[in-house]
Amino acid sequence: MAKAPPPLPPAVRRSPPTTIESSRDRERLRTVVFPEHSDLARAVAERIVEVIHRETRAKGRAVLGLATGSTPLGVYEELIRRHQAGDVDFSHVITFNLDEYYPMTPDSPHSYRRYMWENFFAHVNIAKQNVHIPDGTIPRERVADACAAYEEAIRAAGGIDFQLLGIGKTGHVGFNEPGSDATSRTRIVTLDTLTRKDAAADFFGVENVPREALTMGVATILDAKEIALLATGEHKAAIVARAVEGEISTDVAATFLQRHQSVTVYLDLPAADELTRIKTPAPSTARSSTGCATRFVAGPSSRRTSGCSSSRPIPMTTSSRWAAFSASCGRTRTRSSSRT
Ligand code: GLP
Numbered sequence: 096m097a098k099a100p101p102p103l104p105p106a107v108r109r110s111p112p113t114t115i116e117s118s119r120d121r122e123r124l125r126t127v128v129f130p131e132h133s134d135l136a137r138a139v140a141e142r143i144v145e146v147i148h149r150e151t152r153a154k155g156r157a158v159l160g161l162a163t164g165s166t167p168l169g170v171y172e173e174l175i176r177r178h179q180a181g182d183v184d185f186s187h188v189i190t191f192n193l194d195e196y197y198p199m200t201p202d203s204p205h206s207y208r209r210y211m212w213e214n215f216f217a218h219v220n221i222a223k224q225n226v227h228i229p230d231g232t233i234p235r236e237r238v239a240d241a242c243a244a245y246e247e248a249i250r251a252a253g254g255i256d257f258q259l260l261g262i263g264k265t266g267h268v269g270f271n272e273p274g275s276d277a278t279s280r281t282r283i284v285t286l287d288t289l290t291r292k293d294a295a296a297d298f299f300g301v302e303n304v305p306r307e308a309l310t311m312g313v314a315t316i317l318d319a320k321e322i323a324l325l326a327t328g329e330h331k332a333a334i335v336a337r338a339v340e341g342e343i344s345t346d347v348a349a350t351f352l353q354r355h356q357s358v359t360v361y362l363d364l365p366a367a368d369e370l371t372r373i374k375t376p377a378p379s380t381a382r383s384s385t386g387c388a389t390r391f392v393a394g395p396s397s398r399r400t401s402g403c404s405s406s407r408p409i410p411m412t413t414s415s416r417w418a419a420f421s422a423s424c425g426r427t428r429t430r431s432s433s434r435t
Pocket of ligand 1: 167194
């Protein structure tokens with residue numbers, strides 16, 4: 096007779112996501128910083144699940160605006176996991192993607208259509224006809240009409256309930272490069288040199304990166320009911336600080352988010368590194384009138400009662416930033432001893 100399998104280890108109790116919250120008097124956008132990328136992905140996915148439940152209950156469908164790039168991959172993984180766990184049904188979800196390179200064939204490894212199917216849609220029960228992605232194969236003379244039709248399809252769906260965004264090093268959201276204004280709608284754009292250089296490795300050389308793209312406009316994005324801007328990694332720190340703390344300007348399309356009523360910026364610690372509250376955590380800037388509201392919460396990786404534990408070593412720069420950030424708030428907490 097086959098030997099009984101060993102008993103499963105007890106389930107690890109999931110704690111609320113780990114976040115850092117502090118004074119934000121320089122911040123013009125609601126910003127939440129997560130020590131762990133996985134916590135960020137879980138928090139965003141949880142919010143999306145809530146929106147899907149709320150909207151499908153209220154109107155029979157939910158409309159999501161979706162992004163590509165490496166940043167949202169963890170969110171898609173988590174949404175797939177939640178779907179497989181039976182937590183969320185995508186059969187009444189309608190999606191609109193932000194952008195696509197132009198020209199671009201759908202089967203190209205660089206196409207955003209392929210990215211979306213491989214990384215998300217193929218793993219959930221979304222209906223094919225509910226997926227909308229700008230078509231990189233449209234003949235040039237029909238591009239303007241196709242872009243107008245894309246706007247019309249968003250309107251016909253009742254508008255976007257939740258828009259997911261990444262940010263490029265130029266400050267673009269979608270492919271709204273410097274110069275894009277607040278009235279811009281879905282259209283064809285010329286990509287910034289920096290954007291093409293950033294994509295060069297994926298395309299095996301900058302000369303292979305398309306020079307143009309189709310993108311929702313700034314106004315299209317701002318029409319969404321709720322917006323989440325995600326950024327991870329130190330290479331995003333400077334542009335994140337500009338978007339969150341800088342003046343609104345056509346130089347940085349992400350600054351237009353400051354005009355929206357319901358935006359949350361989700362960052363990991365390296366991407367938050369240039370925010371004043373972390374870069375210059377002097378008591379005068381790190382305290383608000385209500386005092387420093389630092390909040391460290393144990394993450395899912397924590398098996399102890401202590402907070403913010405991580406199985407991964409914390410790079411020196413990150414841990415010293417963290418220490419400076421905590422000290423500026425007049426706390427003696429460390430990553431392994433703080434908890435609220
Ligand atoms: C591309 C996309 C953007 C995305 C950006 C950042 O330019 N058009 O929508 O936000 O890349 O990509 P990543 O998340 O890989 O840094």
